[in-house]
Amino acid sequence: MSLHSPETGTDAAPRRGRGRPRKTADERDDGNRRQDLLRAAARLFRSQGFAATSTRDIAAAAGMRSGSPFYHFDNKEALLAVVMQEGMESATARQAAAMERSTTGLRRGQTLSAREALRVLVRNHFDVLLGPDSDFIPVMLYEWRSLSEAQRIEVKRLKDGYEAVWVPVLQALHASGELQGDPALSRLMIFGALNWSVQWFDARRKATLDDLTEAALQLFLKEAK
Amino acid sequence: MSLHSPETGTDAAPRRGRGRPRKTADERDDGNRRQDLLRAAARLFRSQGFAATSTRDIAAAAGMRSGSPFYHFDNKEALLAVVMQEGMESATARQAAAMERSTTGLRRGQTLSAREALRVLVRNHFDVLLGPDSDFIPVMLYEWRSLSEAQRIEVKRLKDGYEAVWVPVLQALHASGELQGDPALSRLMIFGALNWSVQWFDARRKATLDDLTEAALQLFLKEAK
DNA sequence: CCTACCGATCGGTAGG
DNA sequence: CCTACCGATCGGTAGG
Incomplete structure (x- = not known):
């Protein structure tokens, strides 16, 4: 369950104005965002396979934007x-x-x-x-x-x-x-x-x-x- | 073993002049080009997986150009x-x-x-x-x-x-x-x-x-x- | 079966 | 961790 609506087209959708909703306290850092990514990746790799799973899928499943997994993992x-x-x-x-x-x-x-x-x-x-x-x-x-x-x-x-x-x-x-x-x-x-x-x-x-x-x-x- | 050199960059490389070499008699049709594709696909799907294998890989392994598998198979x-x-x-x-x-x-x-x-x-x-x-x-x-x-x-x-x-x-x-x-x-x-x-x-x-x-x-x- | 091409998607990055 | 973006690659197609 992603916290965000899916990114449509390029992920540079304008979305000006009030912007995305702030994250509430208990979903912010905690140090376990990396674990969230790992769990999401494991689930998707299991069900779809590694090659068929995009890093965007994983990011979305962990409630992140497309570039963010690369803050936690090299590739x-x-x-x-x-x-x-x-x-x-x-x-x-x-x-x-x-x-x-x-x-x-x-x-x-x-x-x-x-x-x-x-x-x-x-x-x-x-x-x-x-x-x-x-x-x-x-x-x-x-x-x-x-x-x-x-x-x-x-x-x-x-x-x-x-x-x-x-x-x-x-x-x-x-x-x-x-x-x-x-x-x-x-x-x-x-x-x-x-x-x-x-x-x-x-x-x-x-x-x-x-x-x-x-x-x-x-x-x-x-x-x- | 592809009969052709790999397609570099876009597959619309100029290659004017004498063009690619003609295929010799026994590699032309025979009706078994489809079987060649299937064998190449099976080998690559087995070793790399379906999602990690491109239709270009398969075409090359069967000695064809990138668009040709779609003459034999819908997708x-x-x-x-x-x-x-x-x-x-x-x-x-x-x-x-x-x-x-x-x-x-x-x-x-x-x-x-x-x-x-x-x-x-x-x-x-x-x-x-x-x-x-x-x-x-x-x-x-x-x-x-x-x-x-x-x-x-x-x-x-x-x-x-x-x-x-x-x-x-x-x-x-x-x-x-x-x-x-x-x-x-x-x-x-x-x-x-x-x-x-x-x-x-x-x-x-x-x-x-x-x-x-x-x-x-x-x-x-x-x-x- | 090849040529030439298209739109979509992908992994990854710079800069904040 | 997000924004905005890039180059590469991919499946697939029209026309011959």
Whole structure:
């Protein structure tokens, strides 16, 4: 919802006289105008794609004029890179918190089984992909090619950190026979199965994120031997 | 590889005198100039995305001048839609042929097990996604949102036809206990696992499409009860 | 299928 | 952060 009427024709519409309405106190700076831009960019990049989204669209969605995003970001690509970086940092923090919660809930001496650990990771991943405020990670997944080479390296580093938590869990499941086949290929296919949900999941339908988690575990895991 | 030097500045460069070189006999019409455009478009849409690919890029890749694609297609969107439609028709035909081959190879009275049928479908799907001439289907998978509503309906119809072959196979595997959990969710996740390979598969690495097929079956299937 | 072109839009900037 | 603007590029077309 833009606060302004759309800019018609060139954005140098005369509009003399009393001019645009002043912004009220709580929409002025606050230091979070940059965050507003990032959220608007994430939403538009997700729904329309990076190349199909103009910086004017983003500005309007954040209640700014067409040139203003460039006060906060060097260029359009930098906006994309920051969306991905903040998304990955937030996702990694949420993942760590979810694992932490599950571990501290255990009785002394007890450890989280690999199966339960995978459930926590999968459930959190669905939340990151499909829950509230979930535009950032889908953008990272589906706009990879729009990054410059240097940006790709940085985002890949964050992505590797996120996935690293999964590796020992999948190895333990492989060792127990609950997961079969090459664990590296398994990991890629599991992420594929989960990440693809961005394409088809509809929150208005009946399936919940818990349902998806259960279906995923049933699909991937064998009984322990 | 364009036959022409790039058009510099406006595409109304003077270039008087002897003009551009005549095209030799075997690059002239043939009736397959349209196919050249489709192949070029599929390749560029896959690697750069629809919105980031200009109709000039496509024309150049097919050895044409900037206005010529519009002799063959009404507009850029129509090009995308035809890429997807031809891709789906070809994939469905190849899938039917693969199933046919596997069935006729059997001795009289024998039937293809559901497990073997799934192997054939998965292996063919990897070929469609990652084999030679495999640009069309990835474009369909990842440029869905660039279609108009009417085009989406038509492409969805073709996609449903392709997926319909999988449904009884997955149901049989569910009935035998080899596949667990809701078969509809299983199908979506299996396609996700396979389709995601477009993002990471590198033909120069060691894993073959047979390896991927084997890994997929090991990941999804339990032992028959 | 090419030539020559148009109107619209886009990313980005200087100066305030 | 806005105003006013620029050069480049884009999809598409008329006429041959």
